[in-house]
Every structure is written in C-alpha cells, then in structure tokens.
Amino acid sequence: MYELQRNEYSKIRHLIKDIPTNPVINGVIDGHNRGRIYVDEHQIPSAAMLWAKNEMFYLIGNPNNKAFNSSVEKLIINKIKTEAISIGDDCFNLELYPYKGWEPMINFIFTNKLCIGERVPFEFDYNEYVRKTVDLNLTVPEHYQIEKIDRKLIKMDGEGIIEQEVLKFWETIDTFLEKGIGTAVINEGKIIGTCLSVFVSGTDFEIGINTYQTEHRGKGLATAMANRFIQICIERGGTPYWKTENFRKDSIAIANKLGFRQLNNYYVFYLPFHQFHA
Missing domain, CATH: 3.40.630.30 (Gcn5-related N-acetyltransferase (GNAT))
Known part of the structure; x- marks a missing residue:
C-alpha cells in the first residue's frame, strides 16, 4: 500500500468515472478539502482507500487485491486511528464503490466487526x-x-x-x-x-x-x-x-x-476508532 502525495491524487480519477457525482471524493482529489489517499499501485492504481477527514472513508476500485486488502485494517490501527482521534474524527465510517464488489470482502478485510448503518442521499430539484x-x-x-x-x-x-x-x-x-x-x-x-x-x-x-x-x-x-x-x-x-x-x-x-428529492437509502459500515484493536 502506498500513500499518494497531494499532487498525485488525480491518479485515482479513473477509478471513480463510473460512480455518481460525489463532491466529497472529488473535493479531496481536487486538493481543496482535507484528506488522504492510499493505493495498491503507485503509478496506475487499481484500488484505493480515500479518507475524507471528519466525513467518510471510501474503498474504491478493484476489491480483489489481497495484498492491498490485508493492509487496510493495519493502516487504520497503526496510523490513522491516532490521527483521526486527535482531530476529533472519532468514528470510522466507510462507503464502498462498487458496493457489490467490496461488500463480500468486508469480513476478510476487517477482523474487527464493523456495524452496518444506512445513509440517506438526496438529489436537488x-x-x-x-x-x-x-x-x-x-x-x-x-x-x-x-x-x-x-x-x-x-x-x-x-x-x-x-x-x-x-x-x-x-x-x-x-x-x-x-x-x-x-x-x-x-x-x-x-x-x-x-x-x-x-x-x-x-x-x-x-x-x-x-x-x-x-x-x-x-x-x-x-x-x-x-x-x-x-x-x-x-x-x-x-x-x-x-x-x-x-x-x-x-x-x-x-x-x-x-426541494431535495429523497433517493433510496444505502448501506455504510462504521465502528468507533477506540473499538479497533489489533
């Protein structure tokens, strides 16, 4: 797993071209908003974990890279947890793109059992x-x-x-x-x-x-x-x-x-950072 530098964030744009417009993901990639991006391959990533600070984590791209998947929870426990708590981001919240690809992998990626919640999206009319x-x-x-x-x-x-x-x-x-x-x-x-x-x-x-x-x-x-x-x-x-x-x-x-039109709820995963244990 590699952490991209801010001037490299555009390397994951090809991974989000088929997902709905997401100002959170794009705001981090654009470099406007606070976040970090971790990838499986430095030059042409096929999988990424994006952390939009004080908001959400996203697993994006290819869900079948075993080496990348095995590094996710270790990174959270050994590095991200301390930083997140220090800035008041006290809960790990996770969305999956594509959901159907990543969802079967969750229990393999995380030995700490994540809770399941629902988010409510809206579309402005x-x-x-x-x-x-x-x-x-x-x-x-x-x-x-x-x-x-x-x-x-x-x-x-x-x-x-x-x-x-x-x-x-x-x-x-x-x-x-x-x-x-x-x-x-x-x-x-x-x-x-x-x-x-x-x-x-x-x-x-x-x-x-x-x-x-x-x-x-x-x-x-x-x-x-x-x-x-x-x-x-x-x-x-x-x-x-x-x-x-x-x-x-x-x-x-x-x-x-x-004037926002309520769309279908979708599942997210979450766990307070203090409940993550090695």
Whole structure:
C-alpha cells in the first residue's frame, strides 16, 4: 500500500468515472478539502482507500487485491486511528464503490466487526425547491440573523467557531472563501450555527449544517441557513448536495422541505476508532 502525495491524487480519477457525482471524493482529489489517499499501485492504481477527514472513508476500485486488502485494517490501527482521534474524527465510517464488489470482502478485510448503518442521499430539484419554498415561512425569530460567511464575519467571530468548523474540512480559510459557500446564524453577536459547503468540486457543493446549542434548535434556524446557502449556490451556478444518516430525522425533514428529492437509502459500515484493536 502506498500513500499518494497531494499532487498525485488525480491518479485515482479513473477509478471513480463510473460512480455518481460525489463532491466529497472529488473535493479531496481536487486538493481543496482535507484528506488522504492510499493505493495498491503507485503509478496506475487499481484500488484505493480515500479518507475524507471528519466525513467518510471510501474503498474504491478493484476489491480483489489481497495484498492491498490485508493492509487496510493495519493502516487504520497503526496510523490513522491516532490521527483521526486527535482531530476529533472519532468514528470510522466507510462507503464502498462498487458496493457489490467490496461488500463480500468486508469480513476478510476487517477482523474487527464493523456495524452496518444506512445513509440517506438526496438529489436537488430546482423546480421543487421553488415550488416548496414559495409559501414556506423562512423568517427567523427576533434577535437572530442569517448572514453569508465572508472574511469580515470570520473576523467578527470572537470565539473562532466558523474558522474551527471550516478547518475540519478545508486546508485553509482562503481556499474555503475562494471555492466554498457558507451561511451562519447569529444571536446577540455570537455564532450559534453554520451551514457550510464542507466539500466542493467544481460547481458541486456538499452541505454540512450544525446548530451548536440545543436551546437554539427547533426554531427554523437550520432551514433558514440552508435556504440562504441554496440561494447563494444557485446564484453561483452550483448544485447543492445533501446526504445524512437515516436516524437524523431533522436533517431529512429539512432536505425534503427545500426541494431535495429523497433517493433510496444505502448501506455504510462504521465502528468507533477506540473499538479497533489489533
């Protein structure tokens, strides 16, 4: 197994040409977003494991390389686990491309038994967005404001919440401001929620949304942030992408409110890093 350098990430593009558009994978390959890529062959890889930090791991390509497969769990235990926990990425989450090829190999690759979960993908439909939001009350309660994230707002954020959130996914603030999109909700001068393009490739923008304190939830703030995000995305000629876990009912509800068409759930594998043992 070999780790590619950032300027070599494009070596795995041929492995993803037949999978649906994925701003997370492409954002890492493009070098915008934080991640690492490990491959079976340095020059012309046939299999890869891509780590999109604070988001997801992906096994991609040929699932039948025994030498590569036998190295995956060792790499996670001996190297990735410590780094992931140190940056707050506390759970190994794994998607498979192609799923039917990799799924039978999971029990051979991992001696630590992975749990199985479901993710809910969405596809943005502009016409549905217009239809559903025309009568949707997107005003926020008094004392709250929705603002576009720019350099001025980041400097105003005395607690550094925006910068901390951006740098979970982006190499630099400057790259985010150049390539990404973000909105924030403000209450009494403090940032209490963000909606960010956590991964970006070209005009494809993967949404990540968070309201940080429970006392501010249930007020329509996340929906309003996401709506402003979508407006900015459309103005830039972009396409928003939304995926979430099947247990995140609020996230699913917001996506459905804002013109995303819910697609079929698919399986993912996961295990907290502290449960990985040699």
